[in-house]
Amino acid sequence: MNLLAAFIFFTRLPFWRIKDVPSDSFKYVVPYWPLVGWLTGGLMALTLWLCAHILPVTVAWIVAIVVRLLLTGALHEDGLADFLDGFGGGATREKVLSIMKDSHIGTYGVIGLIVYYLLLMQMTVLPLEILCLLVLCGDCWAKFVASQITNLLPYARKEEDSKSKVVYSRMRIWEICIALVAGVLPAILLLPMRFWIALLFPVPVLLLLYFLMKRKIGGYTGDCCGALFMLCELSFYIGGLIIWKFY
Numbered sequence: 001m002n003l004l005a006a007f008i009f010f011t012r013l014p015f016w017r018i019k020d021v022p023s024d025s026f027k028y029v030v031p032y033w034p035l036v037g038w039l040t041g042g043l044m045a046l047t048l049w050l051c052a053h054i055l056p057v058t059v060a061w062i063v064a065i066v067v068r069l070l071l072t073g074a075l076h077e078d079g080l081a082d083f084l085d086g087f088g089g090g091a092t093r094e095k096v097l098s099i100m101k102d103s104h105i106g107t108y109g110v111i112g113l114i115v116y117y118l119l120l121m122q123m124t125v126l127p128l129e130i131l132c133l134l135v136l137c138g139d140c141w142a143k144f145v146a147s148q149i150t151n152l153l154p155y156a157r158k159e160e161d162s163k164s165k166v167v168y169s170r171m172r173i174w175e176i177c178i179a180l181v182a183g184v185l186p187a188i189l190l191l192p193m194r195f196w197i198a199l200l201f202p203v204p205v206l207l208l209l210y211f212l213m214k215r216k217i218g219g220y221t222g223d224c225c226g227a228l229f230m231l232c233e234l235s236f237y238i239g240g241l242i243i244w245k246f247y
């Protein structure tokens with residue numbers, strides 16, 4: 001049931017038609033976030049592979065990005081924009097949380113998303129096969145790394161103040177193991193061994209944002225999780241790009 005709740009929560013596909021899910025199940029979706037990455041990353045990679053055979057790779061890459069945006073409802077991109085607005089424009093804890101809760105996008109969010117996608121477009125220099133593998137593996141692994149923020153920090157708001165009305169439960173040991181296996185298995189099975197080093201790149205991103213969140217707001221929010229995933233995934237891609245260029 002919690003797995004189904006994760007697919008309902010993190011995608012816009014009509015999984016809710018399969019079965020009614022109790023509202024409490026949404027508190028336990030984070031351990032299954034990397035498994036959702038198998039779907040979102042897999043469909044993104046498949047779209048890229050198919051489109052690249054009839055379109056220039058750059059256009060195929062844009063189409064693949066749009067497909068994932070549609071699959072997720074731009075959930076994580078919204079989180080990144082709100083995170084950048086809040087942490088960029090808020091001087092106090094209360095101001096940061098207030099800005100992140102505002103549905104309007106600000107200057108920091110706009111600039112941040114532009115820079116993010118400009119960096120993302122540089123991935124088209126990679127061979128198509130490698131890029132497709134990085135897309136699938138990066139989605140799953142970055143979601144595992146980002147999910148650990150819920151174990152490291154408390155939720156920064158009261159539950160009733162949450163935008164999604166959901167406060168994630170901390171993972172138990174067996175749930176961390178499930179998330180780890182789901183996050184790392186695609187990379188172990190599919191990526192050439194030399195690219196495994198890229199798995200390390202999201203870790204300092206997690207640590208950096210952990211200290212930033214702890215200092216600024218004393219915890220995390222849903223927007224923080226989305227931003228952390230996006231930045232971890234980008235660092236994984238950049239790691240893959242560096243490895244391909246020099247090794």
